[in-house]
Amino acid sequence: MKGSSMNTHMGNIVIDNEVIAQYAGSVAVECFGIVGMAGVSMKDGLVKLLKKDSITRGINVSLDNNKLVLDFHVIVAYGVSILAVTDNLISNVKYKVEEFTGIEIKKINIYVEGVRVID
Template sequence: MPSKFTSEYGNIVIDEDVIAQISGIIAMECYGIVGMAARNVKDGIVHLLKGDSLTRGVAVRLNENNVSIDFHIVVEYGTKISAVADNLMSTVKYKVKDILGIDVEHIKIFIEGVRVDKE
């Protein structure tokens, strides 16, 4: 169910995939996040997703006036998970509201793994 807005110029429709893509890009800019994760339900193995498939690690649910977003992420080893999660939540809420004009009601974060980032 896409998000619909009406302005003086006409109707605006924003698809859930667009919200997921923007949210995934925002999440990847946050400190401590190595990548988005896709879980293979059959064998429970977590796969780190590349840039083109970020939306597989993000689930979006649209309500009447707001959106709920679930993130499946892999964090960098040595970072404080609560700080990463707080940063992710506040950044996504602010930027989604700023970019799309949609309020984010709930954010759920699932830490699917920890990775040592070799530079």
């Protein structure tokens, strides 16, 4: 199990990276302008919109000096400011994930993999 851990006066707490990715993904798709997470096929080089149940495939969670590093592969809505959407995503995810896990976020990398027109 790959996870992020912290020591408390009561013992050690380990949070699986999949749990952090699931929570961060649910926060991300609530942000204005984010259509969803993107899955990139290395074999074909194709990008596809991931369904809600496989949202964690578009997020990579790693630990660097006991701080989280999150990589998001997203698809944004057509016609919105990418800078505004990504700033909103970073601030929401940083605040909510740090509150949820108690672990500081060092860096959030956002890779815009596509643009979609929202119906």
